[in-house]
Amino acid sequence: MSKPTAISPTQLFAMIILFEFGTALVLPIGMAPGPNVWLSILIAMPGGILLYLLLAYFAKQYPSLNLSGYIQKIVGVYIGWPISLLFILIFIYISSRNLREAGDLLIASSYDQTPLAVVHAAMIIPVIYVVYKGVNVLFRVGEIYLIIMLALGALSFIATLMSGAIDLKNLLPVMGEGWIPTLKNAYPNIFLFPFAELFCFATIMPHFKQKQIAGRTGMIAIITSSVLLSLTHALEVTVVGADVYTRATFPLFTVISTVKAAEFLQRLDAIVILALIIGVFFKMTMYAYAAAAIAADIFRFAEQRSLAYPIGAVILLVSIMSAWSYPEHSTEGSRHLLSLHPFFMVILPVLLLIIHLIRKRFSHNRPA
Amino acid sequence: MFKHPDRFANKHVRNREDDSKPGRQSNGKMPLFSRLTENLAYIKNELGDSPDIIVRKFEIGTSQTAAGAVYMDGITDKNMVNQYILQSLMLDADSRHLDQDQSVLSYINDNALSVGEVFILKDWDSVILAVLSGDTVIFIEDTDEAISGNTKGGEQRTISEPSTQVVIRGPKDGFTESIGTNVSLIRRRIKSPNVRLEPFKIGTETKTAVAIMYLQGKVENSLVQELRNRLQHIRIESLTGSEHLEELIQDQKMTPFPTLTNTERPDAVTNHILDGRIVIFVDGTPFNLIAPITFFKNFQSVEDYYMRPEAAAAIQFLRYASLLISLFGPSIYIAAITFHQEMIPTPLLLSLAAQRESVPFPAFIEALMMEFTFEILREAGIRMPRAIGQAVSIVGALVLGQAAVEAGIISSAMVIVVAITGISSFANPTYSMALSIRLIRFLMMVAAALLGFYGIAILSIILIAHMCGLTSLGVPYMTHIAPFVPEDQRKTLYGLPLTKKAEIPQTFAIPSENETNGETDSSPPASSASHTEGRPS
Numbered sequence: 001m002s003k004p005t006a007i008s009p010t011q012l013f014a015m016i017i018l019f020e021f022g023t024a025l026v027l028p029i030g031m032a033p034g035p036n037v038w039l040s041i042l043i044a045m046p047g048g049i050l051l052y053l054l055l056a057y058f059a060k061q062y063p064s065l066n067l068s069g070y071i072q073k074i075v076g077v078y079i080g081w082p083i084s085l086l087f088i089l090i091f092i093y094i095s096s097r098n099l100r101e102a103g104d105l106l107i108a109s110s111y112d113q114t115p116l117a118v119v120h121a122a123m124i125i126p127v128i129y130v131v132y133k134g135v136n137v138l139f140r141v142g143e144i145y146l147i148i149m150l151a152l153g154a155l156s157f158i159a160t161l162m163s164g165a166i167d168l169k170n171l172l173p174v175m176g177e178g179w180i181p182t183l184k185n186a187y188p189n190i191f192l193f194p195f196a197e198l199f200c201f202a203t204i205m206p207h208f209k210q211k212q213i214a215g216r217t218g219m220i221a222i223i224t225s226s227v228l229l230s231l232t233h234a235l236e237v238t239v240v241g242a243d244v245y246t247r248a249t250f251p252l253f254t255v256i257s258t259v260k261a262a263e264f265l266q267r268l269d270a271i272v273i274l275a276l277i278i279g280v281f282f283k284m285t286m287y288a289y290a291a292a293a294i295a296a297d298i299f300r301f302a303e304q305r306s307l308a309y310p311i312g313a314v315i316l317l318v319s320i321m322s323a324w325s326y327p328e329h330s331t332e333g334s335r336h337l338l339s340l341h342p343f344f345m346v347i348l349p350v351l352l353l354i355i356h357l358i359r360k361r362f363s364h365n366r367p368a
Numbered sequence: 369m370f371k372h373p374d375r376f377a378n379k380h381v382r383n384r385e386d387d388s389k390p391g392r393q394s395n396g397k398m399p400l401f402s403r404l405t406e407n408l409a410y411i412k413n414e415l416g417d418s419p420d421i422i423v424r425k426f427e428i429g430t431s432q433t434a435a436g437a438v439y440m441d442g443i444t445d446k447n448m449v450n451q452y453i454l455q456s457l458m459l460d461a462d463s464r465h466l467d468q469d470q471s472v473l474s475y476i477n478d479n480a481l482s483v484g485e486v487f488i489l490k491d492w493d494s495v496i497l498a499v500l501s502g503d504t505v506i507f508i509e510d511t512d513e514a515i516s517g518n519t520k521g522g523e524q525r526t527i528s529e530p531s532t533q534v535v536i537r538g539p540k541d542g543f544t545e546s547i548g549t550n551v552s553l554i555r556r557r558i559k560s561p562n563v564r565l566e567p568f569k570i571g572t573e574t575k576t577a578v579a580i581m582y583l584q585g586k587v588e589n590s591l592v593q594e595l596r597n598r599l600q601h602i603r604i605e606s607l608t609g610s611e612h613l614e615e616l617i618q619d620q621k622m623t624p625f626p627t628l629t630n631t632e633r634p635d636a637v638t639n640h641i642l643d644g645r646i647v648i649f650v651d652g653t654p655f656n657l658i659a660p661i662t663f664f665k666n667f668q669s670v671e672d673y674y675m676r677p678e679a680a681a682a683i684q685f686l687r688y689a690s691l692l693i694s695l696f697g698p699s700i701y702i703a704a705i706t707f708h709q710e711m712i713p714t715p716l717l718l719s720l721a722a723q724r725e726s727v728p729f730p731a732f733i734e735a736l737m738m739e740f741t742f743e744i745l746r747e748a749g750i751r752m753p754r755a756i757g758q759a760v761s762i763v764g765a766l767v768l769g770q771a772a773v774e775a776g777i778i779s780s781a782m783v784i785v786v787a788i789t790g791i792s793s794f795a796n797p798t799y800s801m802a803l804s805i806r807l808i809r810f811l812m813m814v815a816a817a818l819l820g821f822y823g824i825a826i827l828s829i830i831l832i833a834h835m836c837g838l839t840s841l842g843v844p845y846m847t848h849i850a851p852f853v854p855e856d857q858r859k860t861l862y863g864l865p866l867t868k869k870a871e872i873p874q875t876f877a878i879p880s881e882n883e884t885n886g887e888t889d890s891s892p893p894a895s896s897a898s899h900t901e902g903r904p905s
Contacts, residue, residue: 014852110710119819125830
């Protein structure tokens with residue numbers, strides 16, 4: 001069925017929150033995870049909002065064009081085309097990294113007998129299916145899962161509160177090592193992951209019809225998600241203490257394992273796993289969709305949906321073959337976080353904006 | 369009133385014939401002969417000289433004009449044929465009024481025939497259709513036109529209490545197999561001039577009467593137009609029931625979920641019409657279709673309208689809970705036993721382990737065996753004669769369940785899981801939805817056996833994505849939640865029962881999604897206001 005595709009503000013809101021949660025909810029975020037991560041998240045938030053407003057501005061300037069579309073408009077086809085191609089690779093790569101993170105947590109938690117490839121293959125099936133179904137379905141699924149996610153969050157939050165494991169003293173001293181580490185953790189680390197990753201929403205903006213409120217919707221979503229993220233990480237520190245929090249591979253998992261409330265809610269690990277699966281699913285699918293959208297645009301594919309298969313297959317392969325172990329994966333991650341991310345998600349968009357503004361100015365002076 | 373329940377359907381058929389007559393005749397429709405004997409012989413021959421075709425030759429009144437009445441035994445009302453056709457033509461017709469410039473035909477039409485609906489037929493197709501639908505057709509000597517009078521009747525089931533959708537407090541009447549009766553049941557409930565009824569005829573052989581009914585002003589016109597298009601484009605030989613029609617007009621074919629719902633309760637249909645949905649009546653079945661519906665509509669029963677709002681909301685919650693149990697029950701058990709023993713509280717785990725000690729099968733096989741047995745019992749219970757049916761299912765379940773546990777084939781925990789799953793699936797008010805949930809439950813069990821909770825989570829994502837891709841008459845299936853309609857949610861929160869206030873009119877303002885934004889913002893208050901007013905108290 002060929003249907004007009006349009007995304008409602010609620011859907012965009014839900015998707016941004018889910019995307020931000022992604023792996024950031026479960027994994028330690030920032031290069032040097034310390035007890036002040038919650039503060040760093042809030043400090044990094046304005047940067048994320050600015051970057052988002054930048055892409056909302058592009059969306060307003062080029063309402064019907066995809067990311068690759070306006071890159072080519074702004075810097076010309078000869079530079080723009082290769083950059084767009086690189087974006088496909090970047091998106092596929094990040095998507096596969098997300099998959100790897102989920103797979104490793106799953107294997108570490110309860111699937112130690114299951115091969116990595118099987119765990120990953122199972123995850124890629126819904127991704128391919130949803131990318132194939134198109135952006136409308138993806139965003140509707142997002143709405144439903146936001147509700148599920150918030151319900152899970154509320155449940156674990158209440159259980160943690162009731163278990164009495166929270167010790168607010170663990171948060172002190174706030175910024176015991178001064179401003180510098182906290183700020184450094186916020187910029188560039190947390191700013192780049194997860195906030196700058198929002199840049200892949202540039203590929204769905206053509207489907208968002210109410211461009212004038214794109215900025216506002218996104219801002220509210222970013223603020224909501226960072227407050228929730230910050231709350232979660234603060235909670236993690238209060239429960240397990242700064243020391244364990246800093247060393248844990250998956251802090252949230254560690255936290256939830258310690259929760260015992262009312263003799264009944266003993267093992268809420270499943271909730272963390274579920275939250276991770278949901279978060280990773282949406283993040284991966286967003287990236288896979290972004291890659292498919294750009295690929296369809298630059299290679300002039302009429303049927304974007306059929307790209308779901310090859311892109312899904314590549315993500316699966318890259319996720320399995322990119323690293324031998326989780327530590328290797330992690331090390332590689334910090335390297336790419338400081339090299340690829342800044343360039344593609346921050347520097348490039350800002351450069352684009354500058355060139356765009358110059359061109360606009362120039363063409364304004366010209367009598368059209 | 370019920371003597372001529374098919375009047376409506378008949379009228380529609382006739383009108384269409386009349387409208388299209390000139391074109392169709394020039395298209396090679398076979399015209400009538402002018403000689404009476406030829407006409408009578410032809411129609412007898414055409415209908416295979418069937419014994420239930422009654423041909424009665426007579427002379428009109430005191431004139432010497434010969435005429436013949438043809439009708440079909442069994443589907444006509446004998447009294448009507450005798451009293452209003454034969455008697456009025458043979459005895460009461462006074463040929464003195466028959467002057468020369470007036471043909472016999474128009475005389476009969478205007479003066480002699482005392483039946484309500486009279487039509488003049490010019491070609492064989494319409495004559496045969498009229499006879500087959502229970503009308504009496506009168507041929508007149510030296511006239512190449514025939515006249516038909518509505519004498520539909522014969523044996524029909526009377527209105528009785530619906531057997532499948534039982535409510536505790538509410539009206540006791542149910543639809544019958546006659547479309548005319550069904551329409552009249554709704555007409556009596558909604559006395560609004562805005563109720564629109566549009567007839568269709570589907571099936572080249574069965575010529576089944578189908579009609580759509582909706583409340584003008586409540587339904588988005590594009591929805592009605594879409595449904596009209598779909599009905600008009602059906603090319604099929606026979607239409608034998610609404611299930612068949614549902615299959616023909618649903619949006620997506622590859623799905624286990626029903627995207628149209630059906631009901632045999634007139635009060636349910638009334639509520640649907642007032643809520644801005646379209647009802648599709650099909651002749652020959654008491655189950656009439658409703659479109660468009662959402663997933664959530666399947667969990668509302670008409671009973672909710674007859675309960676206190678708080679109770680209705682609570683019971684709806686219960687239905688969703690039972691949906692989750694019937695969908696995930698066995699698969700969660702399998703996953704927990706096979707992959708995630710650490711999640712089960714230790715005392716329970718110990719007792720489960722003790723039970724399973726003697727069981728030789730993995731949990732999945734165990735669950736599959738029990739579920740399969742349960743489904744067989746259930747199916748047997750439905751098909752058996754009523755007296756034996758219940759005995760079979762109860763005794764079968766008890767004996768099999770207990771014996772299987774004692775023999776050490778099945779753990780007793782598994783029997784509990786299967787039982788609660790089975791009971792939960794009965795709590796679903798929509799049978800077709802319960803059916804699809806049963807199917808998906810087995811998929812869930814496979815996923816749980818392969819990958820535990822992870823498998824269930826993955827399959828759930830696929831399932832939800834699939835449901836989000838479904839549409840019912842173009843309206844997204846998961847509407848209310850995805851796309852999220854804040855207006856409806858507010859009504860849900862303020863006026864508790866989901867059925868009463870959180871109805872869909874709002875949603876229907878978004879037929880195609882590109883118009884959604886902007887325009888809906890202005891329309892909601894007006895339409896929601898009129899919506900509440902329109903509801904009978």
